[in-house]
Amino acid sequence: MKEFFKLVTIVCLLIIKNYSIAQDFEVSPVLLFFNAEPGQTQTIPINIFNHANTKTSFVLSLGDFVVNKEGEKIAMPASSTEHSLVNWISINPPFLEINPNEERQVLISIQAPSGDFTTKWANIFVRTSKEQTALLADKAIQTGLMVNGQMILRAVQSPKTNINYKLKIGSLAEITRDSTSRIYTAIIDNMGDKIAKCKVTLIASNLSTAQETKLDEITFESYPDAQLNIKLKMSQKLPQGRYALAAILDYGSKSNLEGTQILLDIE
Numbered sequence: 001m002k003e004f005f006k007l008v009t010i011v012c013l014l015i016i017k018n019y020s021i022a023q024d025f026e027v028s029p030v031l032l033f034f035n036a037e038p039g040q041t042q043t044i045p046i047n048i049f050n051h052a053n054t055k056t057s058f059v060l061s062l063g064d065f066v067v068n069k070e071g072e073k074i075a076m077p078a079s080s081t082e083h084s085l086v087n088w089i090s091i092n093p094p095f096l097e098i099n100p101n102e103e104r105q106v107l108i109s110i111q112a113p114s115g116d117f118t119t120k121w122a123n124i125f126v127r128t129s130k131e132q133t134a135l136l137a138d139k140a141i142q143t144g145l146m147v148n149g150q151m152i153l154r155a156v157q158s159p160k161t162n163i164n165y166k167l168k169i170g171s172l173a174e175i176t177r178d179s180t181s182r183i184y185t186a187i188i189d190n191m192g193d194k195i196a197k198c199k200v201t202l203i204a205s206n207l208s209t210a211q212e213t214k215l216d217e218i219t220f221e222s223y224p225d226a227q228l229n230i231k232l233k234m235s236q237k238l239p240q241g242r243y244a245l246a247a248i249l250d251y252g253s254k255s256n257l258e259g260t261q262i263l264l265d266i267e
Helices: 002-022
Strands: 025-028 031-034 041-050 056-067 073-076 089-092 095-098 103-111 120-128 150-157 167-177 182-190 196-206 212-222 227-234 241-250 258-266
Touching (some): 031 041, 041 095, 089 120, 095 103, 103 150, 167 241, 167 258, 182 241, 212 227
Antiparallel strands (some): 025 041, 041 103, 056 095, 089 103, 167 182, 182 227, 196 241
16 A cells, blocks of 8 residues: 555656646747738737746747648648748747746747738747657647647638638548447538638437437537548437438538438437
């Protein structure tokens, strides 16, 4: 028993130690949304706060990313993708030193390319010059990623006049089934030029009674020229009968709903 508590104490100390390292600095905001028209400039300030007890040097650099079919953002070299924003971003200053418990501001500016109304994006890396070891702070984009003294910010540029939203959903199919639930998959295609906030709802409609049952609802982002595989879960047991099982895509109040459906027999 003593050995058990000793092990727990060591684990807790390691967690506390790594957490404190992960808090050595913070950056806000971590999402930068630009909406400049072609040829215009726009600037968004970010703030870097040094929580360390020593003066720390920070370096800011740029890179690209793509979104795979699972919705993961995969880092790519700078200026290597079709939607790269790297060549139109400037950072001032790209290198700075911050005293302990002090905050400095960095200006992130874009010069929107003339005659180009398309949506573009990039990663902004904020790194300490001295490598550290840290826990993964959070996978959510809202809090950024911080590993080895690094945070990743995301910058998106899309002109206000770009309203090219166009998405579709298809290929609804059952992929797994057990005694408690069924899992369905569908494919989202973004054929427009906007990053869309999407909601997909899985609904079962009894073909005999016309009664509708909401089974699942998920939310996610869809990037232009990207195809996304989504999963929907039916954990609710339906009465016997034949159903139309539909996945309904809503990607904005000004857009039409899209849907796909299959027939389902419950015995």
